[in-house]
Amino acid sequence: MSAYFVTSTGTDIGKTFVTAGLVRYLRESGHAAQALKPVVSGYDSSVVETSDPAVLLRAMNKPVSAEEIAAMAPWRFRAPLSPDLAAAREGRSVDFDALTAFSRKAIDGATGLLFIEGVGGIMVPLDAKRTVLDWMAALDIPLLLVVGGYLGTISHTLTALDVLAQRSLKIAAIVVSESERDTVELEDTVASIARFSQGAEVIGLPRLPGGITQHPAFARLAALL
Numbered sequence: 001m002s003a004y005f006v007t008s009t010g011t012d013i014g015k016t017f018v019t020a021g022l023v024r025y026l027r028e029s030g031h032a033a034q035a036l037k038p039v040v041s042g043y044d045s046s047v048v049e050t051s052d053p054a055v056l057l058r059a060m061n062k063p064v065s066a067e068e069i070a071a072m073a074p075w076r077f078r079a080p081l082s083p084d085l086a087a088a089r090e091g092r093s094v095d096f097d098a099l100t101a102f103s104r105k106a107i108d109g110a111t112g113l114l115f116i117e118g119v120g121g122i123m124v125p126l127d128a129k130r131t132v133l134d135w136m137a138a139l140d141i142p143l144l145l146v147v148g149g150y151l152g153t154i155s156h157t158l159t160a161l162d163v164l165a166q167r168s169l170k171i172a173a174i175v176v177s178e179s180e181r182d183t184v185e186l187e188d189t190v191a192s193i194a195r196f197s198q199g200a201e202v203i204g205l206p207r208l209p210g211g212i213t214q215h216p217a218f219a220r221l222a223a224l225l
Contacts, residue, residue: 002225003107003114004172005136008146009156010121014177015146016052018205019117020059025218027060032112034060038102039094039119039126040073042080056117074102084125094126100138107141113225115144122160133167142172144221149182149189149204157193161200171200173224175217178207 008015019035026033035056048054053073054064062068069076075094077086087093103116116139118124118132125131136143143164147157157174164171174197178186190204201224205217 003110003116003139003141004144004225005139005141006115006117006144006146007122007132007136008118008120009148009153009160011124013121013146013148014175014179014205015117016055018144018146018175018177019115020055021205021208021218022221023056023059023115025214026113026222029222031222033115034110034112035115035117036072036103036106037117037119038073038099039075039083041077041083041086041119043073043076043078052117075099082124083119084127087127096127096130096134099126099135103135103139107139116141122163133163136169137167140169142170145171145174145200146177147174147193149176149178149184149186151183153184153189154192158196161197165198171197173221174200174202175221176202176204178205180207 006015006019023033023035037052037056040052043051048069049064053069056072057064057068077083077090079086079089083094107114120132122133123131126135145160147153174193176186176190176193186204186206190202194202203217203220206215208215
């Protein structure tokens with residue numbers, strides 16, 4: 001069993017898109033693969049079918065049910081804010097120790113590959129003192145860093161790499177997830193980041209229709225795991 005933490009330089013970059021596509025590709029290739037998204041902000045139970053947990057459940061061929069979502073995403077908050085603020089609006093909080101214990105239990109009990117998808121970017125606050133970075137450091141498993149293809153992503157990515165290096169976190173791969181509005185060619189962004197990635201593989205992933213897994217980027221990414 002191997003576990004990876006999927007993180008990003010920000011929100012709406014493509015973590016769920018990459019995680020779901022990779023899980024689906026691995027499963028279609030005959031490998032066991034699972035995914036969790038323990039903390040979710042902007043979760044609306046009235047439109048659950050389009051939520052991030054639902055996307056991941058479908059990638060695993062699991063039913064999108066209240067029970068399955070509760071099992072993979074125990075900390076769900078309605079407001080599309082950082083988890084500390086979203087939780088406070090509901091009179092709740094993210095119990096960091098419980099979150100870490102939940103994640104470790106999943107790692108210990110998983111068969112095949114397990115992907116734990118974070119929330120927002122690497123420095124998003126979880127509570128008054130801890131961020132996603134602290135969560136990743138507590139687990140100390142390799143990271144998949146998903147970054148955007150927009151103008152400015154190179155600076156954001158290199159800043160993230162510097163912060164992760166300071167905590168001695170290992171990066172298994174960097175995925176440049178293209179969006180429809182990018183003004184920079186994907187190949188140029190990949191090449192620029194690769195010059196500063198200190199040996200970490202940088203893979204460009206075009207924006208694909210949902211459910212498509214036959215792009216070579218998924219095969220390259222899977223080969224690194």
